[in-house]
Amino acid sequence: MKHLLGTDGLSREDAVLILDTAGQMAATQEREIRKLPTLRGRTVVNLFFEDSTRTRISFEAAAKRLSADVINFSAKGSSLSKGESLKDTALTLQAMGADAVVVRHWASGAAQRLAESGWLHGSVSVLNAGDGTHQHPTQALLDAFTMRRHLMGAAVGDDVTGKGLDGLTVALVGDILHSRVAGSNIALLRTLGANVVVVAPPTLLPYGLEERGEVAVHYTLDDALEAHDLDAIMMLRVQRERMTGGGSGFFPSPEEYTRLFGLDRARMDRLTDHAIILHPGPMNRGLEISAEAADSPRSVIVEQVSNGVAVRMAALYLLLSGEEASA
């Protein structure tokens, strides 16, 4: 692996390797000394053209736990806000000696452009930390890691090394159209052998998704709960700007959204006993997820955050160690 740009190009073998490596990384994070010397002397640049707190902090923690040097480069208050192009920024990073660039950008395809443009010379790895409405691979990997840990062993904490998510049924609920989390998750879940159920208003579904027949589509959460025994349910964040008003309203009102798609107590009680609840954060409590659901024992939302550090450590390790990286 040279870059991590999306989950659509990720083989099952590589995906499982990342998850297995993340499992070992997670084990080191339970020690008193959590720092490892593995990437000493390497430089990881966090290049964020879009606001992000948890993803940036998570990547920063992951890089630092592996002893890499971290440079944070965010749009606000930098030359990026003065209109510097992606190309010039890339040349700057190259000159600073970056070994890996973690990029978050508002434009779909930005990470791939950065990786394949030739602006960065051969040795720099690019990790996509979210590009527009396209992909957010480390989020999907940490979701898969969390689901595998909870659902693929007889008990939580069992050895799940080498396993995928075969036979699980996972629902994604919310704005599938604009969500890069959904984009990455659908591809990865299918690669790992899970059945994917998508629940959204018709206005928030990508064109042609239903016709492709790869995922089951439902237009209300009740229908989906009726039709499937879900092992995991992932609530996607409703982005405020998509809600109402002007020509940009994708659904009539937040109240209606909550009524048709919100995970409340009653719907949570219809889940099978072992089913878990995921949310990529930040949550809109009371909109797509009720406080009761978010704080229930089924919820693994806080664990997703700590698993995120382990998964990102694994991705950095696999991209930055090895002879290919230094070639």
Add this chain to the structure above:
Amino acid sequence: MTGTILGAPDIGRALTRIAHEILERNEGHEDIVLLGIPTRGVPLAQRLAANLAEVEPGFDATQRIGALDITMYRDDLRSQPTRTIGATTLPSVGIDGKVVVLVDDVFHTGRTIRAALDAIKDEGRPRAVQLAVLVDRGHRELPIRADFVGKNIPTSRTERVDVHLAETDGEDAVILTGGHA
């Protein structure tokens, strides 16, 4: 001299002797824990623990063995293909204040052991660290020596020493191949 250097009975005798030497050196089994370095150090540590328990019935093998993966502490990560990270499991009694006996199959440059010493430092603070190896093939690149050696096998750098164990390879054998061909 190439071919099978040690057979199953030789390996068994060497491990029995090492077990006795460990007990002799440390004047008993108190505080001894065994850490195997994956892959083949782990089954070797288990066999040594079984031997120790046979001699000293008070030695509870299940609480005294662990595995120490050293991949993330290697000094050649950038010049080798990406390595898969193995599992580290510490003995249930911990390693703080204990005598850790590191167990590996082939002792060669010493770089693996250097990495293991760094890894141990991040896991805790043993009272002492000792090294037991099945085969010492020489060619040290660091000032590190073994405390317990199953067999010294003089080799040239171009030769290969492969340890096969029943647990991982289906048979017990130490095989020397290559050389000036």
